[in-house]
Amino acid sequence: MDSVGAARAWGWVAHLRDGGATPWADWTGGSTPSARVLPGAQQLELLRRLNASTSPVEVRAQRASRPALADRVLTAAAPGRGKPDLPLVGVEASPYGPQPVDPAQLPAHELVRVATSVLAEDVVALGVPAPARRLRRPWHRAVRLAGDPVEAAHLRDHLAGLGRPPGGPGSRALVIGAPLDELLADVWTRRCFERGSGAWLEWLRFWQQRGELPPRIDLPAVVDRHRPRHRDVQVVLDRDRLPDLLGVRRLPPVVRPGADAAELARRIATVVGLLVPPDERADLMTHTLLPRMPATGHAPVGLPAEHREWVSAAAQRMVQQLRRGGYPVVGDPAVLVPAEATDQATGPASDEAVLDLAVRMLVDDTWKEQP
Numbered sequence: 001m002d003s004v005g006a007a008r009a010w011g012w013v014a015h016l017r018d019g020g021a022t023p024w025a026d027w028t029g030g031s032t033p034s035a036r037v038l039p040g041a042q043q044l045e046l047l048r049r050l051n052a053s054t055s056p057v058e059v060r061a062q063r064a065s066r067p068a069l070a071d072r073v074l075t076a077a078a079p080g081r082g083k084p085d086l087p088l089v090g091v092e093a094s095p096y097g098p099q100p101v102d103p104a105q106l107p108a109h110e111l112v113r114v115a116t117s118v119l120a121e122d123v124v125a126l127g128v129p130a131p132a133r134r135l136r137r138p139w140h141r142a143v144r145l146a147g148d149p150v151e152a153a154h155l156r157d158h159l160a161g162l163g164r165p166p167g168g169p170g171s172r173a174l175v176i177g178a179p180l181d182e183l184l185a186d187v188w189t190r191r192c193f194e195r196g197s198g199a200w201l202e203w204l205r206f207w208q209q210r211g212e213l214p215p216r217i218d219l220p221a222v223v224d225r226h227r228p229r230h231r232d233v234q235v236v237l238d239r240d241r242l243p244d245l246l247g248v249r250r251l252p253p254v255v256r257p258g259a260d261a262a263e264l265a266r267r268i269a270t271v272v273g274l275l276v277p278p279d280e281r282a283d284l285m286t287h288t289l290l291p292r293m294p295a296t297g298h299a300p301v302g303l304p305a306e307h308r309e310w311v312s313a314a315a316q317r318m319v320q321q322l323r324r325g326g327y328p329v330v331g332d333p334a335v336l337v338p339a340e341a342t343d344q345a346t347g348p349a350s351d352e353a354v355l356d357l358a359v360r361m362l363v364d365d366t367w368k369e370q371p
Contacts, residue, residue: 005091007031009038016044017070021052024088024103039074040085045103046111046359047073053359069362072121078113079271086110108351112267115358119264120271126368128283132161142167143246144230146222147176148183149190153286154254159246173230174245175222177237177331180315181303181338183217189300192262193290194282196269200259200301200348208310213318219336220321223328235322238331245330257290258298260349260357265289267354292367296357302346303338312338 007030014031015022024044047070078085089100143159144167145152155176156166167173177183184204191197198206207213215221219235226233236242243251257265265285272281303311319333361367 004030005088006033006038009088009091010034013039013044013074016047016051017067017074019051019054019066021048023048024090038088038091040078041088041101041103042078042086042106042110042114043074043076044088045106046114048103049111049355049359050363054363072118073114073362076114076117078110079117079274108355112264112351112355112358115355115362116264116267116271119358119361120268120275122365122368123268123272123284123289124275126284126288128280128287129370141247142171144168144171144173144226145176146173146226147217147219147235148178148186149216150186150256151176151178151254153190155242155246155251158252159248162248167230169229171230172232173226173234174242175219175226175233175235176242177217177219177235177336178239179338180213180217180311180318180336181308184214184303184311185301186256187214187216189257189262192266192269193257193285194269195278195285196273196281197266199266200263201304204304204307208307213314219318220325220327233328235327235329236331237329237333237335241330255295256300257293258296258349259301259346260296260298260353261293262301263349264354264357265293292369294357294360294367296353298349298353299346301348304347308338 008027010033011029011031012022012024012027013034015027015029017034024041050069050073084098086098086106087100089102091100142164145156159165178186184207188197188200188203191203197203212218223233223235234245236245243249268289269281269285272284276284315337319336321327322329322333
């Protein structure tokens with residue numbers, strides 16, 4: 001490593017650790033080494049982005065905790081598919097291995113890889129919260145909820161807060177349905193906050209090629225699975241009927257994570273899975289990260305135009321199966337068929353949007369507070 005290039009690189013490291021945000025291409029200062037090896041370009045650029053997103057006042061207020069975050073970022077691994085740690089352009093590098101790069105030219109995906117490593121450690125450090133102790137109301141009729149995993153989980157939590165935990169064998173079961181494109185989006189989103197998943201478009205292609213639907217939202221099959229254990233099983237497709245069916249006056253609206261939040265959670269789940277056993281990962285993602293995930297205003301993922309034909313055909317088959325099989329349905333089975341495509345359908349989140357959310361969570365750690 002040439003002495004001039006190395007001194008410049010170590011000077012930039014010191015500048016970034018102190019809260020600076022000067023791009024590598026504009027940096028001219030020098031310093032002595034502060035570690036055995038230089039951090040990778042991905043780690044350095046992520047730290048620069050964190051500094052650039054923080055005002056000078058905030059930097060001064062965070063001066064005590066800033067070095068710890070900087071050290072975590074600079075020593076973080078870059079898990080998942082992508083490039084290994086990359087050397088800086090302008091610093092003499094080994095003739096073997098990856099070529100040097102200008103950190104400012106790195107794609108957002110490379111920076112997200114580093115950010116998810118740090119955020120996964122934060123999630124594991126928070127641990128799984130203890131279940132809240134609630135007064136049980138045994139005089140209410142117990143209900144088992146299935147179907148749409150996002151809505152079912154939302155209703156389950158709401159009823160538990162009222163002292164009504166899920167019903168066991170012999171209780172009534174409600175299978176929550178919706179237009180199939182929404183059901184698919186909810187299954188994928190929920191998986192991102194459980195054990196992780198493939199990317200949205202890859203996941204859709206997987207089910208298209210199998211010619212099947214995810215087991216959670218194959219509504220006739222869900223009913224068949226619950227019938228041996230529950231005396232009354234209904235498919236609910238009219239959401240306005242849910243309060244009466246559940247014995248409550250009203251229900252709070254369902255809050256669905258945006259496409260950027262789901263994608264970031266998906267990537268965090270991959271790293272959390274390397275740190276803890278599978279069951280603990282699901283608990284951490286569902287009970288620790290999901291309630292704390294900052295709202296961004298991004299819409300949930302939507303069905304791309306190229307998948308609309310097979311999803312509509314699958315919905316039509318399900319409608320026929322429910323009608324011909326005499327399944328108990330509250331509402332019109334035709335609700336399952338997706339509406340006509342619009343130009344406003346939301347695809348997967350861009351890497352830039354995911355990076356923006358990751359940077360926000362690293363800079364402002366108030367999300368770690370108990371929701």
